[in-house]
Amino acid sequence: MSFTGNSLSADAVRSYLKSKKEEEAAKQRDFEASAKVELDKLREAFNQRDVQPEALDRIALLVRKTIDMGDKQALVLRFPSEWLPDRGRSITNHDKNWHEKLEGFAKRAYDFFKKELEPRGFQIRAAILDWPGGMPGDVGFFLQWKYTDET
Known part of the structure; x- marks a missing residue:
């Protein structure tokens, strides 16, 4: 969500900040999920290593x-x-x-x-x-x- 001069209000700013925060949280969750997959692969390789x-x-x-x-x-x-x-x-x-x-x-x-x-x-x-x-x-x-x- 964004706002313009016509839609500028404290509620619009709060809504925009909330959507940005949710977007960043989703990016962080995606990053952590992919990092966990890679770490699990490393752990498996470590356990199989001789x-x-x-x-x-x-x-x-x-x-x-x-x-x-x-x-x-x-x-x-x-x-x-x-x-x-x-x-x-x-x-x-x-x-x-x-x-x-x-x-x-x-x-x-x-x-x-x-x-x-x-x-x-x-x-x-x-x-x-x-x-x-x-x-x-x-x-x-x-x-x-x-x-x-x-x-």
């Missing part, structure tokens, strides 16, 4: 670059906490059995850590990386190693 054969070489490169930057841990995986059955609660509560709540690729990545990296002296730490709206956001898996300076 650890790639070259993962160990990629991790070695990441660790070397991380050390070169002066860091002592490397972020090796990031995904939304809502993709976990407990939505990250076991991680935020520092539950020692947080890994038992993993599913899909996150579980396969953790199993890869246990099989390939833990025997090599690495540790893994899971953390909530951000808190949008005060709720747990993304989960990060950090690969850690002890550093000892022998000089």
Whole structure:
């Protein structure tokens, strides 16, 4: 609805503002619906994903670059906490059995850590990386190693 000089009134302005607000709300709903569809597709792909054969070489490169930057841990995986059955609660509560709540690729990545990296002296730490709206956001898996300076 619009108004002209002849139809100008406070009611016409309120009606125009209401229609603009409804139009914006409809656009937002459409955007959120399409974003949810895409996020669901990403989640499905994440859950179907496997650890790639070259993962160990990629991790070695990441660790070397991380050390070169002066860091002592490397972020090796990031995904939304809502993709976990407990939505990250076991991680935020520092539950020692947080890994038992993993599913899909996150579980396969953790199993890869246990099989390939833990025997090599690495540790893994899971953390909530951000808190949008005060709720747990993304989960990060950090690969850690002890550093000892022998000089």
